[in-house]
Amino acid sequence: MENSKRSAKYIIVGAGLSGLTTANILSDQGETDIIILEGRNRVGGRIHTNKAIDLGATWFQDHHSHVNRLLETHNIQKFEQFNQGQSVLVYNTMAPAHYFESPQEAPAAYRVAGGSIAVIDRLSIAFKDNIKINTKVLLLKESTSGITLQTSDGDYHAQKVVVTIPPKLATTIDYEPALPDTLISAMKGTHTWMSNAIKVGLLFKAPFWRKNKHSGTVIGQVGPVIELYDHCNHENSIFALMGFVNEGLRDVSDADRKERILSYLEKYLGPEIRQHIAYMEKDWSKDRFTACENLKSVYMSPQYGNRLFEAFHMNGKLLFSGTETSPMYGGYLDGAIYSGQRAAKLLLDQVLA
Ligand SMILES: Cc1cc2nc3c(=O)[nH]c(=O)nc-3n(C[C@H](O)[C@H](O)[C@H](O)COP(=O)(O)OP(=O)(O)OC[C@H]3O[C@@H](n4cnc5c(N)ncnc54)[C@H](O)[C@@H]3O)c2cc1C
Structure with missing residues (x-):
């Protein structure tokens, strides 16, 4: 059951594989004050299993080491x-x-085994009270104490925010103060894989x-x-x-x-x-939680992992993550996990600094 908490040390925008990976690592390291805001009425993002059919992500291979390791860690079978x-x-x-x-x-x-959603179900367990579904983020506004997030369900506040929405779609959120032009143009130019x-x-x-x-x-x-x-x-x-x-x-x-x-x-x-x-x-x-209206069909895996996505914004309070930000297997499940791990590491490094 959801609780009424509206403020946390960390807010993660998006309950897909990347966001849930970050949340689990932070919490494993003792950083448990986390809220996850999800626009859809379900978790998983581009992982979506309906009646045992994977309508989103399905396959991975031996070289996808992050996926294989995650499954082993959580004792989830593959076939x-x-x-x-x-x-x-x-x-x-x-x-x-x-x-x-x-x-x-x-x-x-x-x-x-159990469909790709089995991974999401496992990663969501610890956060079931703190994942707010049907909560679309509309505006991020920096203040001295952190960032206020205006959403379709009222305001939230966090010291640190990780946005895991596909970069192109993340440009439909408003930012105050505005993000650097170079970043916005990199985000706009990043195709959302499989959209x-x-x-x-x-x-x-x-x-x-x-x-x-x-x-x-x-x-x-x-x-x-x-x-x-x-x-x-x-x-x-x-x-x-x-x-x-x-x-x-x-x-x-x-x-x-x-x-x-x-x-x-x-x-x-x-x-x-x-x-x-x-x-x-x-x-x-x-699906407006994955694709923008100006659709562009792309069949070859584009170059992902622009280095601009490695940097904090809003004075160390805002980070972008998600598979399209990953230099390793960007677009894929493996890239989503990699980006989620990287975001967690960058945040934990700040705690230690
Ligand atoms: C049809 C299809 C087939 C695929 N097949 C494969 C495959 O076989 N193998 C593979 O490795 N990969 C595959 N992929 C890619 C894989 O699904 C993605 O790499 C991975 O799921 C991305 O995870 P993510 O967390 O980075 O992003 P997402 O899953 O997109 O998560 C972002 C989350 O943000 C939420 N969100 C969006 N806007 C807002 C907002 N304004 N406010 C709040 N929340 C918001 C979304 O609802 C979503 O839950 C496929 C994708 C699709 C669509």
């Missing part, structure tokens, strides 16, 4: 992405599809594709679904497919998009695709 059987590559709408088997020696992509993605998820009573010796993988930039994968859960009790929708279908009607997706997948996976027991989509570009 390999299922890829056994025939996969389909659709490279040309006029040519027949190409069928292939994934090389078993390819580096494994892992998923989190243009549309995901689709389908649940079934049984994994019919596995029975048909199909991996569930369908890849092809030319179709309504550009990537699709098996998304059954770790226990093999929930059967699902999940993938990315072609952005060209963003502005068609919901019914039209769904029909185009189903008839495309029917072609490669068979008529059983229509026997789904649940169908869901998530267009992140329409």
